Amino acid sequence: MWEYTKKVKDLFLHPKNVGEVENPDAVGEVGSISCGDALKLSLKIDKETGKIIDAKFQTFGCASAIASSSALTELIKGKTLDEAQKITNQEIADYLGGLPKEKMHCSVMGQEALEAAIADYKGEAPKPAAEAHERIVCKCFDVSEEKIRRVTMENHLTTVEEITNFTKAGGGCGTCIPDIEAMLRDIWALKEVPKPKEPKKLTNLQKIALIQDVLEREIRPRLQEDGGDLELLDVEGSKVIIAMRAMCVSCPMGGVTVQSIEQKLRELVSEDIVVEAR
Amino acid sequence: MKPIYLDNNATTAVAPEVAEAIQPYYHELYGNPSSMHLFGGQLHRRIEEARAKVAALIGAEPEEIIFTSCGTESDNTAIMSAVESYPHKRHVISTRVEHPAVLSFVRHLARKGYRLSLVPVDAMGRFDMDFFMKSLDENTAVVSVMHANNETGVILPIEEIGAILRERNILFHTDAVQTTGKIPINVKGLPVDMLSLSGHKLHAPKGIGALYVKKGTRFYPYIIGGHQEHGRRAGTENVASIIALGVACELAQGNLKIEAVHVARLRDKLENALLEKCPDPRINGDTSRRLPNTSNISFEYVEGEAILLRIDEFGICASSGSACTSGSLEPSHVLRAMGIPFTAIHGSIRFSLSRYTTEEEIDKVIEIVPPIIKELRTLSPYGKERIIKCS
Known part of the structure; x- marks a missing residue:
């Protein structure tokens, strides 16, 4: 059961501004019935002042989608297009007293519908992501790279889970998750997020103990599952010298195994470790 | 309101008769059935009475019933027991519409290297018998097919499936969590080797389930420890809930x-x-x-x-x-x-x-x-x- 705020429940049970504006000056449609939510926003705009005189919505979706749509119409009524354009999905969520994190994509949908309506008013043809030659990252929910980048930056998202909550991307079959991870690294490298503090320098004794520990706990049990094994021969600076044993000796995947051991040790001990098998 | x-x-409401029957087992009869003293030891007999009632609902013998903590544990135990008992067989068959208690578990086995066949269903939710027949081979360790689907209520043809598997000597488990107490089940005429049921779907409390294991079926315990349930499911018995399941099964039979x-x-x-x-x-x-x-x-x-x-x-x-x-x-x-x-x-x-x-x-x-x-x-x-x- 979702923890919805009183405001969400109110606007869901008694939504304001339902329907379609007569002879609308702008219409914005986003989402699709197969994705599970869709929103159609219609606006009446005063041509002289550029003010939104009336706004109505129709939404196919869950309680938070309906409440977010209704909140959007309340937020933009009486604003000029320029003012309305600045509204972020976070403002929609704030208006509702917050949304469950898994439901943030509902607020994003509201903001996108508004963008689409404004584009429509300005005579910019609405462009489905596929036609605009944008790269679709999440095929299950038809989410483009551009959208993921924009929502990630605007909302300071740092994990795939957050991106899924806000855009749905990655929430289907999950095959695009590595892609989203790569985008995350890329986005935040661009913004120069301060790197986590350098790990403490290990003494030689500590390092050797840690290497032994990782080999014992993380690596040997896996090898033994497949009838293999290894032995730690020596540690020279950052060079870890091991010997493959049992089935691993004749295993054609030996090279891969050494590589993955190296990766594990780099992750858990020190980034400069090199593994050499003898 | x-x-x-x-x-x-x-889940279901606990039947008033069940709620009443279990009252003494919290404050007065709180002993451990494994104890040597009468205070605890007397509970052993009550557990056996409950076991007989559960067995009666599905036409089993009391010694064919193992009490577990829930339907999921019964499902996991049955499948794990089958693959542990036949370690050379590395193929498991189930369906696309199983409850996660089975589906996630067989997918877990697939990640561990088992070959997994998931039988599809048609637009009405009916089991694809042809696909099933083609999936079977001498490497199949166990087939797990739910008796009825929890979302649609569609009943799957477990008699037919079981008959085919009997001929080929392949273990058959059915998740009967949704059917027990709702429709008659009689394992005497039903070719299943293992059957899972859950208390809270038939007006007993949450936290109790049972697994039927047909006499003569190889069995390997999932929870290992003490001698309870003849070593087939370790852990001190959940006495009150076992009594509750007994009463609930007795009521279900009458209803x-x-x-x-x-x-x-x-x-x-x-x-x-x-x-x-x-x-x-x-x-x-x-x-x-x-x-x-x-x-x-x-x-x-x-x-x-x-x-x-x-x-x-x-x-x-x-x-x-x-x-x-x-x-x-x-x-x-x-x-x-x-x-x-x-x-x-x-x-x-x-x-x-x-x-x-x-x-x-x-x-x-x-x-x-x-x-x-x-x-x-x-x-x-x-x-x-x-x-x-x-x-």
Whole structure:
């Protein structure tokens, strides 16, 4: 059961501004019935002042989608297009007293519908992501790279889970998750997020103990599952010298195994470790 | 407000008789059945009485019943036991519509290197026998097929499947969590080797289940420790809940006819009224082979969570296969396996009744639901042209 705020429940049970504006000056449609939510926003705009005189919505979706749509119409009524354009999905969520994190994509949908309506008013043809030659990252929910980048930056998202909550991307079959991870690294490298503090320098004794520990706990049990094994021969600076044993000796995947051991040790001990098998 | 509880495939009310029967086991009879003293030791006999009652409901021998903590544990134990007992066989067969208690577990085995075949179903939720026959081979360790589906209520042909497996000497487990107590089960005439059931689906409390293991079936315990349950399931017995399951099974046996007649009649009344009052409905699942208590209806152009929360305002409890209710973004794997269009999955509602459901409650639901569907359709950009038809 979702923890919805009183405001969400109110606007869901008694939504304001339902329907379609007569002879609308702008219409914005986003989402699709197969994705599970869709929103159609219609606006009446005063041509002289550029003010939104009336706004109505129709939404196919869950309680938070309906409440977010209704909140959007309340937020933009009486604003000029320029003012309305600045509204972020976070403002929609704030208006509702917050949304469950898994439901943030509902607020994003509201903001996108508004963008689409404004584009429509300005005579910019609405462009489905596929036609605009944008790269679709999440095929299950038809989410483009551009959208993921924009929502990630605007909302300071740092994990795939957050991106899924806000855009749905990655929430289907999950095959695009590595892609989203790569985008995350890329986005935040661009913004120069301060790197986590350098790990403490290990003494030689500590390092050797840690290497032994990782080999014992993380690596040997896996090898033994497949009838293999290894032995730690020596540690020279950052060079870890091991010997493959049992089935691993004749295993054609030996090279891969050494590589993955190296990766594990780099992750858990020190980034400069090199593994050499003898 | 007393809820109108139509979500009995999720869990059920503890029967008053059950609640009363277990009272002494918390304060007065709290001993450990394994103790040498009479205070604890006397409970051993009560557990055996409960075991006999559970066995009687499904036509088993008492020694063929192992008490577990829940349906999921029974399912996991059965499948794990099968693969542990036949370590050279590395193939497992199940279905696409299983409960996660089975489906996630066999997928876990697949990640561990087992070959996994998942039998598909057709648009009515019916088992694909041809696919199943082609999947079988001498490497198959176990087949696990649910007796009835929890979302649609569709009953799967486990007699037929079991007969085929018997001929080939392949272990057969069925997840009968949704059928036990709702329809008659008699393992004497049913070719299954293992069968899982759960207490809280048949008016016993949560936290108790049982696994039937046919005499002569190789068995390997899943929870290892003490000698309880003859070493087949370690851990101090959950005495109160075991007693509860015994009483609940005894009650269920006496109430099978009520399930088949009274519950089915109310379900049909509800279903027919909703079909008539709301345009563009669709029943999900084969209505000719279905549990008497379950109805899965799709109301197109509206979203399930919205329906659930609106009817919740009137105290009506049901569930939905929509993505928004699942906590993930994926809608029901069962309805997707049936190839139901996404538009209909998102608007699917499952009503599941029990013998405690009353005519008045059903009448109230029939009165409340159609206007809500109509109103939500006016909210929906896809529902406009349908509104006129909605009475």
